[in-house]
Amino acid sequence: MPTENAFDLISPNTVLANAMLRTVDMVRPRIEATHPDRVALCVGAQINGAPHLGTALVQTAAFLLAKAVKRTFNVDAIVRFGALDNAPYDIRLDPETHHAYQQTYFHALGAAKIGELIETYYRAFFDSLADATGVDYETETYTAQQADPIFRHEFLATLGHFNSIRWPLAPSHGQVHLRFPCPQCGWAEKRAERTRLAVVGSGGAEFSAVCTDHGDYKVAITPDSTAYLDLATLYRNLVKERVAARDHITLCVMIKGGDWAFGCQLIDEAFAHLPGSPAPPRVFTPMVLTDTGAKLSKSLIREGKVAPPPGAKPWMLDTTMWEGTIDSLVDAMVWLVGRMMSDPKHFYRSYTTQELDRLMTTRPRSAPTIRAREMNLYRRYFDLVAEGRKTIEVRVRYPNLRTLAPGDHIRFVCGRDECLTRVTRVAVYNSFEQMIDTEGPANVNPDSPRDQQLASIRRIYGPEKEALGVLAIEIERAGS
Ligand SMILES: [Zn+2]
Incomplete structure (x- = not known):
C-alpha cells in the first residue's frame, strides 16, 4: 500500500500513548x-x-x-x-575447578x-x-x-x-558476582565462587579470593583504596x-x-x-530486532549461530561500514531517531532491521544545510546577542568544543527564538577572571558589572568545570 510519505511511521496505541504527548x-x-x-x-x-x-x-x-x-x-x-x-x-577455565576466570x-x-x-x-x-x-x-x-x-x-x-x-541482584541463587582482580595478574573468578566477604566495618571491607596462578589473596576496599572493584x-x-x-x-x-x-x-x-x-x-x-523478534545480536551472527536478518545492512552490524562520512551517518541517525521521537507511540516500541532499512532507504535527502552548533541562552543573554550588544559568549572547554574555530556557526536558542551567529575568534583562558579582564566585561554582558558576572558564571560552572579551560567565543550575527 504505497502512501505519499513512505517514511511515515505507523505505530499502534500502547499503555503510554494516551498518557503522554511528547x-x-x-x-x-x-x-x-x-x-x-x-x-x-x-x-x-x-x-x-x-x-x-x-x-x-x-x-x-x-x-x-x-x-x-x-x-x-x-x-x-x-x-x-x-x-x-x-x-x-x-575468559579461561581453571584446570582443576573448571571455574571461569576473566580479564x-x-x-x-x-x-x-x-x-x-x-x-x-x-x-x-x-x-x-x-x-x-x-x-x-x-x-x-x-x-x-x-x-x-x-x-x-x-x-x-x-x-x-x-x-x-x-x-x-542474583534472583536465581543469591550469589552476587563481586570480582576483585588478582593484584598480581589482573584475572578474577568470573562467578566469584570462592570470593568471600571477610570483614565489613564502618570505613571499609575486606574480601578474600583465589587466583589460579597466585593462590589465596585478600583485597581491602575503602573509599580511598586503589584495589579494582569489578561489579x-x-x-x-x-x-x-x-x-x-x-x-x-x-x-x-x-x-x-x-x-x-x-x-x-x-x-x-x-x-x-x-x-x-x-x-x-x-x-x-527502541530496540533493534531481527525477524524472529529477538534483539539483534552481533556476536550470534559473528559466531555463525544465526544468519543476518532481512534488511540488516553491513553498517547496522558495524557502523564503521557506513558508506559515507561520519557527519552523514550522524545526519541519518538524527533523522531516524528524530522521527521516532516525534510521537511517544513511535519511540516507546521496537523496530526490526527490515523496517529500519526501509526507513533509512526512503528517507528524504535534503541538500546539506549549514551545520551550526546549538547553544541555549537565558532570555536576558539571548536578547543581548540578538541585538548585537553581547559579542563574547563564555563556555568551559568541553571535549566537543575543542575544535571550535573561526568560521563555525553557532545557533543560539531561547524557547522558540533562534539567532544564527558566526564565530570570529576563539580564545582559551585558565580562569574566568583572566577571561573577563582580558576580554572586557562589557563585551560579555554590557548590562552587568564585572563581579556580578563572575558570580553568575561560577554558579553555572563549578571549579572542576573551570579547570577544563575557559573559552571566550567572539561572535557576529550571520544571515537568518
Ligand atoms: Zn593472579
Missing part, C-alpha cells in the same frame, strides 16, 4: 518535582569493538533527548558517556589503549552528534568511576544490606544509580536500550531495600 515527557515528573540546575543524560556502552546500530541509536537518542530537555524545560542539559572498559576481554578490557589493554579505543570508535561520532544537536558531552570510563571515593563509599554502604539486595552488571547499575540519585544539583537521567526494562525491575527491587532517594528517571530507547 517523548521527553518521561523526564518531566522529576524535573517538576526537583527543579534541577541542569540535567545529565547518562548513556553507557561496552568498549569491546565497533559499535552496531543499537549502540548508535541509544547514543543518538541521548543527544536528541538532551536537546529536547533544553528546549522544553529551559534548563541546561549535557550527555555523560560511560565507557564500560570492564567488559570481558578474555577485563582495562586489565588486558591498559588505560592508554582504552583511550585509543574510545577515540577510534566513539570520539568522531560524539563530536559530530554534539555539533548536530548543540549538546555538550563528557566521557568517563568504568575504571575511573569505580576509583571515585563516592562510588566506593556507595558500594560499601550497600554491604550493610547485602542479605536483602543479593536476591534481586556484575546489575550491581554496577545499582551503585551507579545510587550515586546519581544523591546529586541534587544535576538531575541524572539514565538512557538505556529497551532490553534494560526487564533488568531495571530487579534494580528497583534492590533500591526498595536501601534507605534514601528513589532511583533516577530512566528512558528506554
Whole structure:
C-alpha cells in the first residue's frame, strides 16, 4: 500500500500513548518535582569493538533527548558517556575447578589503549552528534568511576544490606558476582565462587579470593583504596544509580536500550531495600530486532549461530561500514531517531532491521544545510546577542568544543527564538577572571558589572568545570 510519505511511521496505541504527548515527557515528573540546575543524560556502552546500530541509536537518542530537555524545560542539559572498559576481554577455565576466570578490557589493554579505543570508535561520532544537536558531552570510563571515593563509599554502604539486595541482584541463587582482580595478574573468578566477604566495618571491607596462578589473596576496599572493584552488571547499575540519585544539583537521567526494562525491575527491587532517594528517571530507547523478534545480536551472527536478518545492512552490524562520512551517518541517525521521537507511540516500541532499512532507504535527502552548533541562552543573554550588544559568549572547554574555530556557526536558542551567529575568534583562558579582564566585561554582558558576572558564571560552572579551560567565543550575527 504505497502512501505519499513512505517514511511515515505507523505505530499502534500502547499503555503510554494516551498518557503522554511528547517523548521527553518521561523526564518531566522529576524535573517538576526537583527543579534541577541542569540535567545529565547518562548513556553507557561496552568498549569491546565497533559499535552496531543499537549502540548508535541509544547514543543518538541521548543527544536528541538532551536537546529536547533544553528546549522544553529551559534548563541546561549535557550527555555523560560511560565507557564500560570492564567488559570481558578474555575468559579461561581453571584446570582443576573448571571455574571461569576473566580479564577485563582495562586489565588486558591498559588505560592508554582504552583511550585509543574510545577515540577510534566513539570520539568522531560524539563530536559530530554534539555539533548536530548543540549538546555538550563528557566521557568517563568504568575504571575511573569505580576509583571515585563516592562510588566506593556507595558500594560499601550497600554491604550493610547485602542479605536483602543479593536476591534481586542474583534472583536465581543469591550469589552476587563481586570480582576483585588478582593484584598480581589482573584475572578474577568470573562467578566469584570462592570470593568471600571477610570483614565489613564502618570505613571499609575486606574480601578474600583465589587466583589460579597466585593462590589465596585478600583485597581491602575503602573509599580511598586503589584495589579494582569489578561489579556484575546489575550491581554496577545499582551503585551507579545510587550515586546519581544523591546529586541534587544535576538531575541524572539514565538512557538505556529497551532490553534494560526487564533488568531495571530487579534494580528497583534492590533500591526498595536501601534507605534514601528513589532511583533516577530512566528512558528506554527502541530496540533493534531481527525477524524472529529477538534483539539483534552481533556476536550470534559473528559466531555463525544465526544468519543476518532481512534488511540488516553491513553498517547496522558495524557502523564503521557506513558508506559515507561520519557527519552523514550522524545526519541519518538524527533523522531516524528524530522521527521516532516525534510521537511517544513511535519511540516507546521496537523496530526490526527490515523496517529500519526501509526507513533509512526512503528517507528524504535534503541538500546539506549549514551545520551550526546549538547553544541555549537565558532570555536576558539571548536578547543581548540578538541585538548585537553581547559579542563574547563564555563556555568551559568541553571535549566537543575543542575544535571550535573561526568560521563555525553557532545557533543560539531561547524557547522558540533562534539567532544564527558566526564565530570570529576563539580564545582559551585558565580562569574566568583572566577571561573577563582580558576580554572586557562589557563585551560579555554590557548590562552587568564585572563581579556580578563572575558570580553568575561560577554558579553555572563549578571549579572542576573551570579547570577544563575557559573559552571566550567572539561572535557576529550571520544571515537568518
Ligand atoms: Zn593472579
